[in-house]
Amino acid sequence: MNNNVQVGGESGPTLPSGYQLVAVADFSRNGHPDYLLYNPTTRQTLMWYLSGVTHVTGNHGPTLPSGWDVVATADFNGDGYPDLVLYKASTHQTVIWYMHNNVHVTGHYGPTLPAGWTLAGVADFNGDRKPDYLLFNPTTHQSEIWYLHGTTYTSSSYGPTIAPGYELIGAADLNADGEPDYVLYNSSTHQTAIWYMNNYVLLGSALGPTLADGWDLVAP
Numbered sequence: 001m002n003n004n005v006q007v008g009g010e011s012g013p014t015l016p017s018g019y020q021l022v023a024v025a026d027f028s029r030n031g032h033p034d035y036l037l038y039n040p041t042t043r044q045t046l047m048w049y050l051s052g053v054t055h056v057t058g059n060h061g062p063t064l065p066s067g068w069d070v071v072a073t074a075d076f077n078g079d080g081y082p083d084l085v086l087y088k089a090s091t092h093q094t095v096i097w098y099m100h101n102n103v104h105v106t107g108h109y110g111p112t113l114p115a116g117w118t119l120a121g122v123a124d125f126n127g128d129r130k131p132d133y134l135l136f137n138p139t140t141h142q143s144e145i146w147y148l149h150g151t152t153y154t155s156s157s158y159g160p161t162i163a164p165g166y167e168l169i170g171a172a173d174l175n176a177d178g179e180p181d182y183v184l185y186n187s188s189t190h191q192t193a194i195w196y197m198n199n200y201v202l203l204g205s206a207l208g209p210t211l212a213d214g215w216d217l218v219a220p
Contacts (some may be wrong), residue, residue: 003175004194004206008043013055019046024219025073027101036061038070045070045084046054047102048129055176062097062104067081074122074131076150077100085110087119096151111153121170121220123180125199134159135184136168143168143182144201157200166193172220184218185211 002006003042012035014019019037027047035048035055045061064070064086072085076096084097096112099123113119113135120136125145133146143159162168165188171180174194182195182202192208210218 001174004208006209010053010205012050012053013048016046018042021218022070023073027082027099029080029101036070036073038064040069043068045062045102059102061099061102061209066097069121076130076131085119085122087113092117104182108151110148110151116140121180123171123184125171125180125197127178127199134168134180136162138167141166156189159197159200160202162196162203165189169217170220172199174220183208183217185217187216190215203205 003025003167015037018039021035023036023040024033025036026032032051035049037046039046041065046058048058055147068086068088070084071084071087076083077082077098081099081101083099086095086097087110092113092115094108096110098105107117116139117135117137119133121134122131124130126147127133130149132148135146136146141162142158143162145159146156160165162184165186166184169183169185172183173179174181175196177200181197184193184195190211192207193205195205196203203210
């Protein structure tokens with residue numbers, strides 16, 4: 001991508017049976033994004049190390065406890081390694097698992113989400129160099145940013161209401177202005193869209209590429 005424009009594309013590796021692609025982050029700290037895979041049946045995580053789009057090798061990560069799913073990655077403790085954000089749907093609880101590459105070092109509970117809301121992404125919206133939670137309510141289409149200090153909730157701001165038919169997929173700085181933007185996806189039309197943000201304020205928007213039939217957008 002160049003902002004909202006697709007400039008090219010290449011096939012990446014085919015995932016092993018039973019695994020889903022849940023996030024993309026540089027777990028090995030070699031400058032190349034890697035795949036974070038998750039098997040909801042065995043609850044096993046797996047890091048696939050990539051060089052560009054080529055699968056080089058892989059390591060098993062931690063097995064999640066029953067009832068929890070991995071929903072995002074970000075470096076919460078500032079050690080340069082992506083950490084895992086886990087979510088328990090029955091209690092709406094989050095927990096941060098601090099990682100050293102594929103090794104689970106320790107963990108700390110994060111804030112509990114309100115009923116009806118999902119964790120759509122994690123990014124630093126207020127520029128304090130701390131990851132924040134991006135929440136989305138699929139019923140009301142409302143977005144909200146929860147500002148965190150480490151794993152502690154400090155305050156929040158409502159963001160824009162998402163357009164009908166679209167879901168809030170994640171956050172990333174698409175226009176290289178240093179501010180995370182909203183990434184939207186319409187599963188009926190396969191259309192993507194980018195909403196350019198300044199913290200919680202919507203500045204503008206642009207349509208991204210339309211995905212081919214049979215494909216879904218899983219990470220920005």
